[in-house]
Amino acid sequence: MDNIATEEEPCEQCGLCCRIFGPNITPTPSNVYVWIEQGRTDILRWFVAFMEKSPPVNCADLNPLDLGNIVSVEMRNPDTGDYVTVCPFLRRVAKERYLCGIHLVKPDMCCTYQPWIWGETYFNRCKGLCESGHKRRWPL
Numbered sequence: 001m002d003n004i005a006t007e008e009e010p011c012e013q014c015g016l017c018c019r020i021f022g023p024n025i026t027p028t029p030s031n032v033y034v035w036i037e038q039g040r041t042d043i044l045r046w047f048v049a050f051m052e053k054s055p056p057v058n059c060a061d062l063n064p065l066d067l068g069n070i071v072s073v074e075m076r077n078p079d080t081g082d083y084v085t086v087c088p089f090l091r092r093v094a095k096e097r098y099l100c101g102i103h104l105v106k107p108d109m110c111c112t113y114q115p116w117i118w119g120e121t122y123f124n125r126c127k128g129l130c131e132s133g134h135k136r137r138w139p140l
């Protein structure tokens, strides 16, 4: 989901992709590193890093030197440890309009999510894609 709809980025900010796929987003180690550098424990606490040689650790407690040992990073409720059902960063700003609360530092996979581009994840319920008659275009 983008923050400004343009001809090149036809996202309608309906929030549907975030509501459906948001709980499964996985940041890259680079994303995690940026959050550590910026002191974004508000973001880090929602993720658990599964390590190659040690037990899982909440990303808010992660040592930057351990980033190379990460096998995967998954979203978890920081209070209960449970899977989450809704991305905690999604913000409803109008009846049918949603924005990303961490837009400037959101994970790479959110930045590159463009269902209207050939080769990207197809999502036939994407409102931006529907508006274009489900026509997809080649990457610029």
Ligand code: SF4
Pocket (backbone or CB within 6 Å): 001, 017, 018, 021, 022, 023, 025, 087, 088, 089, 090, 091, 099, 100, 101, 102, 103, 106, 107, 110
């Ligand atoms: S981090 Fe932002 S863009 Fe990514 S799923 Fe959550 S609300 Fe959507």
Ligand code: SF4
Pocket (backbone or CB within 6 Å): 001, 002, 010, 011, 012, 013, 014, 015, 016, 017, 018, 113, 115, 125, 126, 127, 128, 129
């Ligand atoms: S489903 Fe499509 S239009 Fe809706 S927020 Fe996601 S990318 Fe934007």
